[in-house]
Amino acid sequence: MRAKATKERTSLPDQEFTALLVVDVQYDFLPGGALGVPDGDQILAPLSRLLSSNVFPLIVATQDWHPPNHVSFASNHRDKQPMDRIMLYGHEQTLWPDHCIQGTHGAKLHPGPDWTKVAAIIRKALDPTTDSYSAIRNNWNPRGVRPPTGLAGYLKNRRIERIFVCGLALDFCVKWTAEDAIDEGFEVTVIWDLCRAIDSSASEYVRHDLAERGVEVVTLADLFEAVK
Ligand code: VGL
Ligand code: ZN
Numbered sequence: 001m002r003a004k005a006t007k008e009r010t011s012l013p014d015q016e017f018t019a020l021l022v023v024d025v026q027y028d029f030l031p032g033g034a035l036g037v038p039d040g041d042q043i044l045a046p047l048s049r050l051l052s053s054n055v056f057p058l059i060v061a062t063q064d065w066h067p068p069n070h071v072s073f074a075s076n077h078r079d080k081q082p083m084d085r086i087m088l089y090g091h092e093q094t095l096w097p098d099h100c101i102q103g104t105h106g107a108k109l110h111p112g113p114d115w116t117k118v119a120a121i122i123r124k125a126l127d128p129t130t131d132s133y134s135a136i137r138n139n140w141n142p143r144g145v146r147p148p149t150g151l152a153g154y155l156k157n158r159r160i161e162r163i164f165v166c167g168l169a170l171d172f173c174v175k176w177t178a179e180d181a182i183d184e185g186f187e188v189t190v191i192w193d194l195c196r197a198i199d200s201s202a203s204e205y206v207r208h209d210l211a212e213r214g215v216e217v218v219t220l221a222d223l224f225e226a227v228k
Contacts, residue, residue, distance in 0.1 A: 055227050067128050
C-alpha cells in the first residue's frame, strides 16, 4: 500500500539528507492579501507545528519578491486585467494583480510560523522581465531560457537528496518548485495539507501532474507518524 511505502521512505535514517522548503507564506498570498489564496491561512497553524518540531535539520523558505515594474503584473500591460493570460516569449503567462512588491508589507513572511530556524530565504522573481514560480529556476526569460536561482546548487552543496515542499500556492509556486526539484535529481514529497491553491478546482490536476512526474504526496500526519 502506498501509505506504508511512504512511511518507510520517510523514516529517520534519511533525515540528515532531507530539507524542508516552505514556499511563499507571505501576506499577499493569504486571505485579504493582494493575491490571497483561498483558505491559505489554514496552513499557518500546522506549519507552525512543523517548524517547531525539529523534524527537518535544514529548512529553506522562499519569498516572491517583485519589482513594481514586473512583467507579470496586469497593471504593467495596456488594457489587461488581473487573471488575463498572454503569450510571453512563446509561453503562456497569467497576469496577476500587483503583489509581493519588494520591501512592502504584502511581501513579508507571515509572522505566525516561527522562522527562526530557517537557514536561508530565497527570493525569486526579482527580474522585471521574467516571472519565477519555481524556487529553483525562473520562468522563461526573453532569451527563452529558465535561469537557475541557485537553490539547487545550495541544496546539493549541503548534500541534500530529498526535499519536502509545502506552502502557497499549490497550483503555481509549489507545483513548479516540486517539478523542477525532480528535474534536478532530488526525491520530492509535497506535504499536501500544508498547501492551498489559487484555483480551488486545481487540486485534482496538480495531484495528477505531480504523480506523473514522480513527486510523492503525504499529509503532515503521515510525516509525524513516520518520524515518531
Ligand atoms: C505565485 C502567482 C504569482 C505563487 C507567485 O507563489 O504561487 N503565484 N506569483
Ligand atoms: Zn508573483
